Amino acid sequence: MLEELIGQRVVLDFRSEYVCLGTLIRVDDHFVEVKNADLHDLRDTDTTRENYIAASVATGIKRNRRLVLLTRHEIVAISRFEDVVDE
Numbered sequence: 001m002l003e004e005l006i007g008q009r010v011v012l013d014f015r016s017e018y019v020c021l022g023t024l025i026r027v028d029d030h031f032v033e034v035k036n037a038d039l040h041d042l043r044d045t046d047t048t049r050e051n052y053i054a055a056s057v058a059t060g061i062k063r064n065r066r067l068v069l070l071t072r073h074e075i076v077a078i079s080r081f082e083d084v085v086d087e
Helices: 050-060
Strands: 007-016 017-026 031-042 065-071 075-081
Touching: 007 031, 017 050, 017 065
Parallel strands: none
Antiparallel strands: 007 017, 007 075, 017 031, 031 065
């Protein structure tokens, strides 16, 4: 299933106070690799995870990493960036 998301912009929600937005380029048993990524620590802002993601959909992904390798066991959800709704 994750392989179907390769090449698409995604939102990755973590167990911790992090969220990552970017283009999924590779997955394996332990890691996911994302390019042109916004790896955001929600402790750095007063906004909620949902509001940060919704704002990113409205204004675009604010890239702060060309490439990031993320551990799969910390990820609780992955969705297509285009599937984010703000209702």
